[in-house]
Amino acid sequence: MEAVQIINARIATDKQVIENGSVLIDKGRIYAIKREAPEITGETIIIDGEGKLLIPGMIDVHIHGANGYDMMDGTTRSIQEVSKTSAATGCTSFLATSVTSDLETLLRMIDKVKQVAGHEEGAMIAGIHAEGPYLNVKRKGMQNEAHLRHPDLSEMGLIIERADSLLKMVTIAPELPGGMELVSFLHKKGIVIAIAHSDATYEEAKEAFRLGASHITHCFNGMRPIHHRDPGLIVAAMEEQKVSLQAIVDNVHLHPAIVRLMHRVKGPDGIVLVTDALQAMGLGDGEYVFGGHQVTVRNGIAQLMDGTLASSTVTMNEALKNTVTLGIPLQDAVRMASTTPADVLGLTNKGRIAEGADADLVLLDDQFEVEWTMIGGKMIFKRESDGNHR
Template sequence: MSVCLIRNVRLWIEAEPVLSDVRIQNGRITEIRPAEGTGLSCSDADTVIDGRGLLLIPGMIDVHIHGADGFDMMDGTLQSMDAVSRACARTGCTSFLATSVSSSMEDLLGMLASVAEYSGQETGARVAGVHIEGPYLNAKRKGMQNERYLRHPDANEMAAILEHAGSLIRMVTLAPELPGGMEMVSFLKERGIVVSVAHSDATYEEAKEAFQCGASHVTHCFNGMRPIHHRDPGIVVAAFEERHVSVQAIVDDVHLHPAIVRMLYREKGADKMVLITDALQAMGMGDGTYQFGGHRVTVSQGVAKLEDGTLASSTVTMNEALAKTVRAGIPLRDAVRMATETPADVLGMPAKGRIAPGMDADLVLMDDGFNVIWTMVDGHIVYSSEHE
């Protein structure tokens, strides 16, 4: 039996953060008690951690990340997977979806094989599965996706991919207005896969049809889709009207204006708004030139662009996205929920994203500047700023 006691941390028990103690046994939270008075006994604890009055939040979950620290998960190597796992942990993320870009079938299958082999060997954040972004995307809204590989939805091809991947695939982003798109939405929904809409020129009516067919998510909302117009409301307004639809937000002060972040929050609420990074390999690396999705990408002042000026993913981290969301005017408790509980619910991971008895001990200790002090996965610290 392994018992860990975390003492003197701020966490939400009711309406406000309360100084508390948290008991963990065999990787799960077993008890929480206010630190005032007696607190929790440490007599049976193998490890006691002093939280120093800092904020303890659930481990963040990134449902959309392509790479980090100079590594792209489309490389199809265990080294790339491990680099991203470690980078996620360093930034307060404890679970992530390895996310593809539109590519050759060979490269996609290679990426899936590397994820399958790496799962269970993580040294940092856990791999929660795969998010396939493309190739069933609309060239008109391709963004940085390589048009060479874009094609119409093909049920036979997807069936072959699923047979190869087993249960790894948790989310697929597609353009439902393409020929075969609505059928693909239903095909994936029937198999328990989250169907997300983006890189799409769907009209309001087409988006509503997709949401009725089983699509329930919008990838990097506002980006890579038909914009809102007062006579042509498009995907975003359709998503606002469908209560079951959740939306991703890249809160990096580039992809979304803070006023749009606030609007998303007002329209969808903390339970349907998901913070993501959409990070490429430049995350954690700084400015420079990179290869991503078959393109030359230049990062300048943290902004990644193709040679024609098109935005090419992001370099933001989850803890930075959390900080920027709060600075945009979102209450801290709700911002935390968007990075933890809501993505856990989207992916159907009931033991993640919350601090409560019975939940997995995936936890992050942060200071008031949203810097990560340490990250814990399954009750074990996998990153500590004090040991860098």
Template sequence: MSTCLIHNVRIFSGGPEPAPAAILVRGGAIAAVLDGAVPVQEHADRVLDGGGQLLIPGMIDVHIHGADGFDMMDGRPESVEAVSLACARTGCTSFLATSVSSSLDDLAAMIRSVKRTVGREPGARIAGLHLEGPYLNAKRKGMQNERFLRHPDEEEMAWILREADPLVRMVTLAPELPGGLEMAGRLRERGIVVAVAHSDATYEEAKAAFRGGASHVTHCFNGMRPIHHRDPGIVVAAMEEAHVSVQAIVDDVHLHPAIVRLLYREKGADRMVLITDALQAMGLGDGEYRFGGHDVTVAQGVATLRDGTLASSTVTMNEALAKTAKAGIPLADAVAMATRTPADVLGLPNKGRLAPGADADLVLLGDDFGVRWTMIGGELAYVQV
């Protein structure tokens, strides 16, 4: 069994500042975390010098639609593979392939393409599927295509789960729709994370959903009833429920930095998850795209529909991490929000942490938050040229 020693790195190991360390990797897992102040005498088949840079666990994106010009809703395994590579390049080692509201045929094609790719990903590993829709409220549809929005349908969902088995890890729905609460409860019983978004739920309806199976909020503040002092809505309900975690798109567009700080103060690093919500423009930049059945324009990195509605994001996970720290969040907590917390939300105890026995999914970051290299399962999946 080959052994890799990664030395001359800094890691967060419980304190607010990164400390010198070395990591011993064996058989695709972390074998030991060594104090960097102690001379390293471990024998290894391979040695990587981190150059004093920051080493973090691989980031986990629970909400991504596409990258590098590839949209995972097109039903092609090649698109899923391209997203896997783009994730690895940007410091993400696991991701949920995320759908948008569509016809059942298109969703089935997307599911099949993901299933064909699992186990042979060229980069980041597929942790499962995130179904964003189609059981969403047209009043808060955002960029979701209203033509495909519908009320929760238990028979249809049962068919989807059979088709996708066992990959569905998260479902975003609007719990106030007829049958929404019942579906949330049944999904939760199956161990699926139920998230709320694209919803016009009142405070009371959201509280009922969080008591009845929902435990997560997709792209918090976006695509939902806003906070009003006489109508608190979903966000306040989520802030009051200790078990509820929230996603944040930290791209300087979807959330003002003050709102990022507010979410952090209310939910903490243990209940706040950084996501990209990226469409296929991630990695390509400005231009014209077709996404979710819409024409989308990306200008200065901001994706919008013709009417100005935000249409996903172009931010990468390492950029989201940098912007979160710039917003005033302690870097150790920002790292947790991109690594350990999403792993905990998904029930992946061997991901998102630097500890003996954890998967050797590691990312070396430069001072500019650029990814120097990404390791997945003990093997280098990306190296900056």
């Protein structure tokens, strides 16, 4: 593999934004970062950043579908379409995320993800995120009530065995019967335990955190709200330094003031930007079937017939733009989209522009549109001059 040099870029590193910087890539990893373009020697591919923003590849730990494809539909094509669409929106790694279903459907989804992993046509599969089925019907949101059930260690053991090492995150409601036992079980397996679709009290949440839960799925949505005499899960999570919070910054799921509050309390190292996207991402308004429900998307907002929000249509680059527009510093927003999710998943070589890190990089224009996406030093998406992509 030839060495690659990216010149004339605004580089967002962990510590600063370097103007007119240069990144040297060798064997798929970042070899050096310079404040100016060094002398070019040997066989080197030169890429002009044209003064645009170079960020670490974004990592989406919560995505269900894209471009008309739902990853629960039992096909490898759906997984590949999400991979390709994710890459086109600046995402270089993602967790294939399930919704609540019967066991057979979930296992079939796991099998298809396993078949695609290592052969992705776009963004890399970092693992699987099982959202459910052990969720509280009281806070079910769009989750299908017909398949919600109490935690079952035997069933979860079968799911883990089927997924091999790919199961990275499980979202549960720990207050359900058997919930705390499941938290301990998953923690011993090294799986990230997230909480959502939960009616957990403050005290129940604290116990779950003590046992190993460390993440909150789509914070504020699908959970007991904050009350001054009943602070609940959200306040408990905000008090715990080790607990990170997902944020869907689509100008629908969270009020701008709430996003700023989350940032003020947790900082960029405690917030993870996600899409929580359904198959409407990339297609827009229309009628869809998701999680066994009829979903209508109007003006980019996905809802069930009763008005319940049903996932999102936002992309990672849009979420990044929205976050900055709300007043979050650019460098912090980039950490929330790239570095923090990498840290949550233990991907120490991803989510950062640093010497030795994987060359997973994205170039954005001043409107946060993706110019190109690179994974391991290889260009996998590039926008054409007419705005189309290849």
